[in-house]
Amino acid sequence: MGYEDLKNIKGNIINIQHYSYQDGPGVRTTVFVKGCSLKCKWCSNPESINPEREIAFDPKDCIGIKECGRCLKAPFPDGVFNENEETGKAKIDWNRKKEISSELASLCPCKAIFTYGREVSVEEVIKEVDQDISFYSVNNGGITVSGGEPLLQPDFVAALLQTARVHGYSTAIETALKVPWENAKKVLEYTDILIHDIKMINSEEHKKWVGVSNEKILENIKKAYETFPQKKVIVRTPVIPGANDKEEVIEEIINFILPYKNIIKYELLPYHRLGLGKYEVLGREYELSDISSLGDKRIKELREFVSQRFENARK
Ligand code: SF4
Ligand code: SF4
Structure with missing residues (x-):
């Protein structure tokens, strides 16, 4: 497919965030796509789950x-x-x-x-990404596609990353990898940094908290590591009180990823409730309203555990 054809491919996004430090190395422009294959109870981007405009x-x-009243007519x-x-x-x-x-x-x-969600072309996104070009030279910054699940729109995301590379930008995706392997393969061809999460290894627990079992996810993760051994990988675990805030759960994840040398970092992300207001404006129930926050001390302990079990083992 020619460069001109790539630019016209369209996808559904929520928004484009500039100057992000959270979504990969350096300063990044993050494109949040709409549609996700999971339904995590703690999701802080509930507006990204439904693939349709909402x-x-x-x-x-x-x-x-009295002043307006238009919506009653x-x-x-x-x-x-x-x-x-x-x-x-x-x-x-x-x-x-x-x-x-x-x-x-x-x-x-x-x-x-x-409404949440809008249709955009690759060209429109790249024009916006181009505005941040002066920041990308710092620590290998670039474009990250997040979500939602970027791999549910493989043609759009692959075209976007391919075009971004033509412009000289580093490319990254944030994915949960609950997709057909062909989708993942298509996008990974044009991805420099794969950022994926693993919530837990136990499939029954995964289903309870995320809505789906995780066999396919773990299979895709292994395939991604083995098919693209040179690709840099960052693994993340959102730490949710009552779900996976135990050393045993983290240890199972570490045991799964430890053999793979392309992983450059394993990070724990503390639970937060920043997305709560979005549940209200979408008319959805937030199922975790009763759980307490994790606390700085506990996340520090778990990070220390990761340092001993993962980082030291890699030295
Ligand atoms: S994978 Fe991310 S976007 Fe999808 S439901 Fe879970 S937290 Fe939300
Ligand atoms: S919500 Fe309805 S009444 Fe209120 S400003 Fe909008 S249209 Fe007018």
């Missing part, structure tokens, strides 16, 4: 029914929005959210009704 509603931004479907008598603002019947087409969001003058 309606959200934040009543805090509504100016009031046609073309909005009758009764999906009503007046909240306590606040005088709009309220939504979340059970009927699917009746609101995404075009209707533009009729709300205050953006209290808005």
